[in-house]
Amino acid sequence: xxxxxxxxxxxxxxxxxxxxxxxxxxxxxxxxxxxxxxxxxxxxxxxxxxxxxxxxxxxxxxxxxxxxxxxxxxxxxxxxxxxxxxxxxxxxxxxxxxxxxxxxxxxxxxxxxxxxxxxxxxxxxxxxxxxxxxxxxxxxxxxxxxxxxxxxxxxxxxxxxxxxxxxxxxxxxxxxxxxxxxxxxxxxxxxxxxxxxxxxxxxxxxxxxxxxxxxxxxxxxxxxxxxxxxxxxxxxxxxxxxxxxxxxxxxxxxxxxxxxxxxxxxxxxxxxxxxxxxxxxxxxxxxxxxxxxxxxxxxxxxxxxxxxxxxxxxxxxxx
Numbered sequence: 638x639x640x641x642x643x644x645x646x647x648x649x650x651x652x653x654x655x656x657x658x659x660x661x662x663x664x665x666x667x668x669x670x671x672x673x674x675x676x677x678x679x680x681x682x683x684x685x686x687x688x689x690x691x692x693x694x695x696x697x698x699x700x701x702x703x704x705x706x707x708x709x710x711x712x713x714x715x716x717x718x719x720x721x722x723x724x725x726x727x728x729x730x731x732x733x734x735x736x737x738x739x740x741x742x743x744x745x746x747x748x749x750x751x752x753x754x755x756x757x758x759x760x761x762x763x764x765x766x767x768x769x770x771x772x773x774x775x776x777x778x779x780x781x782x783x784x785x786x787x788x789x790x791x792x793x794x795x796x797x798x799x800x801x802x803x804x805x806x807x808x809x810x811x812x813x814x815x816x817x818x819x820x821x822x823x824x825x826x827x828x829x830x831x832x833x834x835x836x837x838x839x840x841x842x843x844x845x846x847x848x849x850x851x852x853x854x855x856x857x858x859x860x861x862x863x864x865x866x867x868x869x870x871x872x873x874x875x876x877x878x879x880x881x882x883x884x885x886x887x888x889x890x891x892x893x894x895x896x897x898x899x900x901x902x903x904x905x906x907x908x909x910x911x912x913x914x915x916x917x918x919x920x921x922x923x924x925x926x927x928x929x930x931x932x933x934x935x936x937x938x939x940x941x942x943x944x945x946x947x948x949x950x951x952x953x954x955x956x
Contacts, residue, residue, distance in 0.1 A: 659706040660718040663729075666702055674946045676703045677712045678732045682925035686759045687732055690934040694942045699950055709733045716751065726750040727949035730941075734758035737813055737882060752941045756878070760885030760925075764798065764892050766791040768931045769899075776927060777900040778913035786907055793906075794895060797840040801833070801891045802880050804842035808852050809883055810870030814861045822856045829890045831855070835898035837905055840891075893924045 659677055667675065674695070678687055684703040691701050706712045716731050730750045735757055756762065770787055773779040782790065815822045832848045834841050842848060846863065853860040861869075873879055896919065903910050919927055934942075 657711075657715055657718045659704045659711060660715045662704050663715070666704075672699045674699065674701050674949065675729045676701060676732055677706050677715050677730075678703050679706060679708055679712055679734060681705060683732065683759060685926045686762075686929045686932070689929045690932065690938060691942055691946070694934070694939065695946060696950060701946075709736075713751075716748070725949055727945045727952070730945050734885070737809075737816060750945050752938065754885075755935055755937050756881035756885060757883060757888075758885030760889035761881055761883070762935055763928050763932055764888055765932075766794050768928060769794050769892070769896060771931050772896050772919070772927065773899060776916055776919050777896065777903075778916060779900065779903055779910065782907075789906070790899060793838055793899065797838075797891075797895060800840045800842065801888075802883065804833070804845070804848065805883055805887060806874055806879070807845055807849055807866055807870050810868075810873050811849055811852065811861055811866045812884075813869045813873060814865060815858050818861075820858050822858045824856065824884060825886075826855050826857065827852055827887070828855060829887060830894075833891070833894075835894060835901075838895075838898045838902040840895070840898075889924070890921055892928075893919065893921050 663675060663677075676687060676691070678684055684705060688701060688703055695701065704715075706715055712731050712733050719729070726748070727750065730752060731748075732752045733754075735754050737757075754761070770782070770790065773790070774782075779790075812822060812824065832843050832851055843851070849863075849866065850860055873882065876882060899906065900912065900915070903912050917927075
């Protein structure tokens with residue numbers, strides 16, 4: 638696992654004035670003698686994702702409790718709140734997302750109980766064609782696909798995936814510029830439905846310059862000069878992990894909408910099938926609890942769990 642810079646543990650003075658609610662929640666639920674390990678995570682979807690991927694690696698009698706801290710800064714602040722003489726670092730871990738600066742400036746070795754995602758965020762782990770087929774079957778009732786039909790569905794995802802990443806690269810270049818200029822773009826404000834649409838399950842982005850203008854307007858930052866965006870975009874593309882650097886929430890939005898678009902167009906795509914009623918509604922807001930159990934843990938997370946939680950459990954079991 639690649640760890641993070643010491644500078645990432647620096648907490649702004651204003652943040653220090655706030656009550657560390659996540660740490661206090663930990664103190665309320667922590668029981669030294671319970672067969673339980675603990676973790677601090679960022680957003681509201683993170684507990685569902687990490688819980689599924691971690692608990693399957695733990696012995697049956699052990700559980701994991703995860704505490705949501707809202708954002709990376711607050712997760713790292715909670716790390717600093719601990720007096721580690723009183724607690725085992727292997728038992729209490731911290732899970733944070735990577736960001737653009739971590740890709741462009743490789744982070745240094747840091748604490749062994751802080752996990753940082755391989756990609757931009759946890760959502761980047763979910764874009765897999767096998768997960769697509771499972772969700773279409775279990776949620777959208779597109780079942781009993783023949784091998785050639787399953788392959789044609791996967792091919793739709795692969796083609797649209799290429800379209801999506803090609804279209805989003807200029808935007809990521811502009812976001813990179815904003816960050817370097819010291820802006821703090823609110824990336825959650827971007828409405829992807831205004832710049833991408835599906836027709837017969839195929840993805841259609843709006844034209845590049847219009848996309849950049851629309852994104853700047855929604856996010857609330859000035860549009861950078863196009864030649865500078867192109868330079869930043871090319872820098873972004875040259876990176877070995879350029880797709881993993883795309884903001885995970887954008888990737889996740891695409892994947893959820895792709896599932897919906899295939900369901901909507903299934904009769905046209907595969908005439909022998911009919912469009913069945915969904916078992917449950919599946920949208921971006923609730924999709925993580927649907928997708929997470931179908932996701933395989935990345936090797937970096939498996940190794941992290943082994944070096945921390947499993948090491949602690951083995952130590953306790955042998956004491």
